Amino acid sequence: MDFTISEKMQAILALINEFVDRELIPLEREFATKSFAQMEPTLNAKRDMVKKMELWAPNHPVEYGGMGLTLVEHGLVSEALGRSPLGHYVFGCHAPDAGNAEILALHGSKEQKEKYLAPIIDGRIRSCFSMTEVDLPGSNPVMLDTTAVKDGGNYVINGHKWYTTAADGAKFAIVMAVTNPEQPPYLRASMIIVPTDTPGFNLVRNIPVMGHAGDGYFSHAEILYQNCVVPQENLLGGEGHGFVIAQERLGPGRIHHCMRWLGICNRAFDLMCHRACHRQMGPGKTLASKQIVQQWVADCAAKIQAARLMVLHAAWAMETKGHKEARDEVSMIKFVVANTMSEVVDKALQVHGGLGMTDDTVLAFFFRHERAARIYDGADEVHKVSLARRILKRYENISVR
Numbered sequence: 001m002d003f004t005i006s007e008k009m010q011a012i013l014a015l016i017n018e019f020v021d022r023e024l025i026p027l028e029r030e031f032a033t034k035s036f037a038q039m040e041p042t043l044n045a046k047r048d049m050v051k052k053m054e055l056w057a058p059n060h061p062v063e064y065g066g067m068g069l070t071l072v073e074h075g076l077v078s079e080a081l082g083r084s085p086l087g088h089y090v091f092g093c094h095a096p097d098a099g100n101a102e103i104l105a106l107h108g109s110k111e112q113k114e115k116y117l118a119p120i121i122d123g124r125i126r127s128c129f130s131m132t133e134v135d136l137p138g139s140n141p142v143m144l145d146t147t148a149v150k151d152g153g154n155y156v157i158n159g160h161k162w163y164t165t166a167a168d169g170a171k172f173a174i175v176m177a178v179t180n181p182e183q184p185p186y187l188r189a190s191m192i193i194v195p196t197d198t199p200g201f202n203l204v205r206n207i208p209v210m211g212h213a214g215d216g217y218f219s220h221a222e223i224l225y226q227n228c229v230v231p232q233e234n235l236l237g238g239e240g241h242g243f244v245i246a247q248e249r250l251g252p253g254r255i256h257h258c259m260r261w262l263g264i265c266n267r268a269f270d271l272m273c274h275r276a277c278h279r280q281m282g283p284g285k286t287l288a289s290k291q292i293v294q295q296w297v298a299d300c301a302a303k304i305q306a307a308r309l310m311v312l313h314a315a316w317a318m319e320t321k322g323h324k325e326a327r328d329e330v331s332m333i334k335f336v337v338a339n340t341m342s343e344v345v346d347k348a349l350q351v352h353g354g355l356g357m358t359d360d361t362v363l364a365f366f367f368r369h370e371r372a373a374r375i376y377d378g379a380d381e382v383h384k385v386s387l388a389r390r391i392l393k394r395y396e397n398i399s400v401r
């Protein structure tokens with residue numbers, strides 16, 4: 001694996017880092033106290049600047065108006081943008097739109113692409129992904145209660161979902177629902193596009209997460225689908241192909257998430273080191289002189305470096321060997337990077353003392369919002385169990401001396 005970053009990417013990363021430092025980080029104090037709705041005009045102005053700089057939608061194909069970066073290249077961009085909670089949104093490569101656009105590009109009909117894909121990539125509308133249910137384990141997603149029953153030329157959808165991120169203000173949801181109950185578990189569900197103004201799409205509430213319900217893009221909704229009727233042409237991909245498509249959506253998405261988390265690690269690490277060097281603890285002594293803090297700095301530096309190399313390797317493996325062959329690498333990075341991020345953010349917050357608990361730095365935001373990294377897109381334990389099973393299987397029929 002070659003770790004050289006091309007000249008093109010070095011130039012792109014320099015521009016992005018400068019933009020994050022100059023235009024986004026100064027907005028974070030305001031962002032911590034205002035709603036998304038209040039921030040939206042400012043964020044839209046920043047988005048226009050990004051478009052003018054031709055750095056918009058780095059992950060999306062050129063033919064759809066993106067920059068067409070490869071997985072590794074976009075991973076590096078994601079790391080740079082992850083330094084601010086506003087980065088991905090302002091550059092048009094934010095979840096869940098990024099994943100939804102990917103599956104629409106791969107599986108959408110011509111009409112679906114025109115109606116939904118083009119405006120998402122352009123940033124004119126937002127979307128959400130509605131799979132997890134209130135009463136059933138997201139860790140075993142084949143257990144789904146939501147149904148989509150055919151009625152004439154329509155589907156009638158009923159179900160109770162939650163954690164549908166960014167549903168508030170989204171134009172449509174991609175809903176996972178059982179369409180073929182007679183099939184084996186992995187072939188029972190389909191993805192169906194549901195415009196959020198369809199009668200029967202009921203957004204019950206934005207769920208309070210660690211004390212913050214949020215709004216707009218920065219929220220997670222509970223949704224009741226009650227006799228929600230959409231035409232059959234809103235089926236995305238084949239009937240019963242929901243889980244196959246979901247797997248495709250998660251693979252590259254995990255690389256993007258992990259690189260974003262590394263961006264968070266880098267920012268938290270910078271804040272930690274800066275604070276340690278400048279916090280006077282006595283005459284001529286700063287926090288940086290304390291051996292415990294020095295150990296945290298060394299441990300965090302090494303863990304970030306190890307995690308980063310693992311993610312770049314996983315992205316490279318996915319690009320060169322394909323998703324299936326890179327399954328082990330992807331499982332590993334998902335839990336290693338999520339835990340590294342938890343630890344680095346926690347240590348950075350600790351070094352800041354009382355200040356770390358306030359919203360005067362971005363650390364408290366990271367601490368609240370990013371704990372979820374160990375739960376979504378497969379909880380730590382799910383990845384560990386499936387990775388261990390695959391590894392152990394290889395030892396069943398060989399002898400080792």
Ligand SMILES: Cc1cc2nc3c(=O)[nH]c(=O)nc-3n(C[C@H](O)[C@H](O)[C@H](O)COP(=O)(O)OP(=O)(O)OC[C@H]3O[C@@H](n4cnc5c(N)ncnc54)[C@H](O)[C@@H]3O)c2cc1C
Pocket residue numbers: 096129130131132136137138139140162163164165220372375376377378379380381382385
């Ligand atoms: C911030 C956030 C955003 C999200 N966004 C979305 C979204 O946009 N769309 C969407 O559909 N969903 C979303 N989710 C839901 C997420 O995908 C689920 O929370 C996740 O799949 C876990 O499902 P669960 O919450 O039902 O936990 P459960 O499945 O009930 O699992 C609970 C715990 O059990 C343990 N566990 C599970 N399986 C095993 C195992 N095999 N062995 C050992 N232990 C195990 C794990 O510790 C796990 O955390 C989001 C969640 C969060 C927190």
